[in-house]
Amino acid sequence: MEKVLLKNTDNPDSADISEYRKAGGYRSLAKAVQMEPRDIVEEVKKSGIRGRGGAGFPTAMKWNFAMADPKFPKYLICNADEGEPGTFKDRPILEKNPHLLIEGMVISGYALGAEYGYIYLRGEYPAAKDILEAAIEQAYREKFLGDDILGKGIRFRLSVHQGAGAYICGEETALIESIEGRKGQPRTKPPFPVNVGAWSMPTIVNNVETLANIPYIVEIGGEAYSAIGSSDCPGPKLYCVSGFVEKPGVYELPMGTSLRDIIYKHAGGIKNNGKLKAVIPGGISTPVLPADGIDCAMDFVAMPKAGSMLGSGAVIVMDESVCMVRVTYRAMKFFEHESCGKCTPCREGTDWLRKILERIEHGKGREGDIELLSDVAGVMSGRTFCPLGDGAAGVVTGMIRHFRNEFEEHIRDKQCKFRN
Amino acid sequence: MFNDTVLKEIEGIKAKYPDRRSALLPSLYIAQREFGWLSQEAMTCVARSLNLPEAVVRGTASFYSMYKHRPAGRHVIQLCTNISCMILGAERLVDFLETRYGVPANGTSGDGRFSLVIMECIGACGTAPAMLVNTDFYDNLSEKRIEEILENYK
Known part of the structure; x- marks a missing residue:
């Protein structure tokens, strides 16, 4: 498959505007400004693209909701708060292909009638901030940004807003709170951001990878795009593979590539000829799959049927040396730290789950602790404003479903046999 | 002001x-x-x-966890210990930083040279374990490599 998102990233100067233009960059924008905005949205609809942030919501549907709202101005925010542990797919776009993202945002802004864009960039990516800001300056200079884009009188102003280390700000309403200078606590929905978003105006929040697909959709047309990958959620997809594989990294493959192929064909199989034990397929908020559960298509429709989720496409591969109780405990420490504290079931639940997991891992687990974990997870599920609580509960439930014996062993033997 | x-x-x-x-x-x-x-x-x-x-x-x-609410050492090490880094040895590196440089997790070394912040994923899972020293990024870490890197931060 021709590379779309990682195109030209082997070139060490790929972030420079002249290199990007040499490789055909900004031609889609030139084409888009000749089109009517609604025709661009129509192409995006035909493409069938679903948002790449994790939820897989159809992009054109989100756009149409925002466009149906007569309030003005509208804001376009790029969610570059890539924080789901295991995820490092947006980083190569931000650092090596910033103009692809900028081009995607300008086209999207024109299509949506949004004149102001912000890239909400996580604080942990300081290098990306410098690269993006340099790229934005270049784009202003060459009239791809500003008040008269390509001499067509189109306005789109873009700037980077740096986050400050809060996982929850990847949730779109928390992100909006944060950009407004508040604590990143999710809002009650409805109203949805497409109607009442940043500064109470219609706001479209799209993931980096989603926006980086837009120039290609404009280039080849929605119909041709929809033929790539899975029929019900098409397009190229970035999968990032980490852990015990020979060749960890970011792979651009057709959406729906099987998890087995991603691990064995592309990432080179298990490191040092080790034996596969478990895979977290879409970032740590997605339920774990056992070694025999990896014959599934990695897309938004097939993964729930296989007992997990595509999430951010962050594949964490674990071999037989990894203690699943320890992984669950570490994941829960993360969720406890990142819970924003707004909803009681999440704030208290993550704290209790962590405490119970900690004692099990340290050989102090009690009879009935596994049931207690399931109980607490059950109480959290579906009782929070945002998906953080559900994700935390799902991690525990998934781990117990597939690796219950390991939890039982820890409690029975009063120790973790993986520690030396 | x-x-x-x-x-x-x-x-x-x-x-x-x-x-x-x-x-x-x-x-x-x-x-x-x-x-x-x-x-x-x-x-x-x-x-x-x-x-x-x-x-x-x-x-x-x-x-927000990236704001410092107390004075930090001259150089701030932000080391990730989330799953991908953990399973490839990040917790051992936390111990190493404490024994070798006297900098405890989420604390500052006695000589004021380093502060160590335990991070939640810095998006370098493919080249784990990874850390930032101030705003400089380093990955594929080992004890030896950390020693070499920190030589440049006096």
Whole structure:
């Protein structure tokens, strides 16, 4: 498959505007400004693209909701708060292909009638901030940004807003709170951001990878795009593979590539000829799959049927040396730290789950602790404003479903046999 | 109070948003750069330059983990220990930093040279374990490599 998102990233100067233009960059924008905005949205609809942030919501549907709202101005925010542990797919776009993202945002802004864009960039990516800001300056200079884009009188102003280390700000309403200078606590929905978003105006929040697909959709047309990958959620997809594989990294493959192929064909199989034990397929908020559960298509429709989720496409591969109780405990420490504290079931639940997991891992687990974990997870599920609580509960439930014996062993033997 | 150059910088940031409170997170970063950490004085400066109540400034700052609420060492090491880094040995590196440099997790070494912040995923899972030293990024870490890297941070 021709590379779309990682195109030209082997070139060490790929972030420079002249290199990007040499490789055909900004031609889609030139084409888009000749089109009517609604025709661009129509192409995006035909493409069938679903948002790449994790939820897989159809992009054109989100756009149409925002466009149906007569309030003005509208804001376009790029969610570059890539924080789901295991995820490092947006980083190569931000650092090596910033103009692809900028081009995607300008086209999207024109299509949506949004004149102001912000890239909400996580604080942990300081290098990306410098690269993006340099790229934005270049784009202003060459009239791809500003008040008269390509001499067509189109306005789109873009700037980077740096986050400050809060996982929850990847949730779109928390992100909006944060950009407004508040604590990143999710809002009650409805109203949805497409109607009442940043500064109470219609706001479209799209993931980096989603926006980086837009120039290609404009280039080849929605119909041709929809033929790539899975029929019900098409397009190229970035999968990032980490852990015990020979060749960890970011792979651009057709959406729906099987998890087995991603691990064995592309990432080179298990490191040092080790034996596969478990895979977290879409970032740590997605339920774990056992070694025999990896014959599934990695897309938004097939993964729930296989007992997990595509999430951010962050594949964490674990071999037989990894203690699943320890992984669950570490994941829960993360969720406890990142819970924003707004909803009681999440704030208290993550704290209790962590405490119970900690004692099990340290050989102090009690009879009935596994049931207690399931109980607490059950109480959290579906009782929070945002998906953080559900994700935390799902991690525990998934781990117990597939690796219950390991939890039982820890409690029975009063120790973790993986520690030396 | 901030000097004129900094105030001008903050004015420039305010201009990017429809309301002044949106400039709060970027201004806190600037205060941190100017003062080294978010002291009472630093937060007062931010509150005055944005015309916001001090309680709002302090409350918001306390939510985010990249703002420093106490003085840090000369160099801040931000080491990830989340799953991908953990399974490839990051926790051993935390112990190593403490024994070799006397810097405890989420603390500062006695000589003031290093602070160590335990991070939640810095997006380098494919080349784990990874860390930032100040704003410089390093990955594929081992004890030996950390020693070599930290030689450059006196």
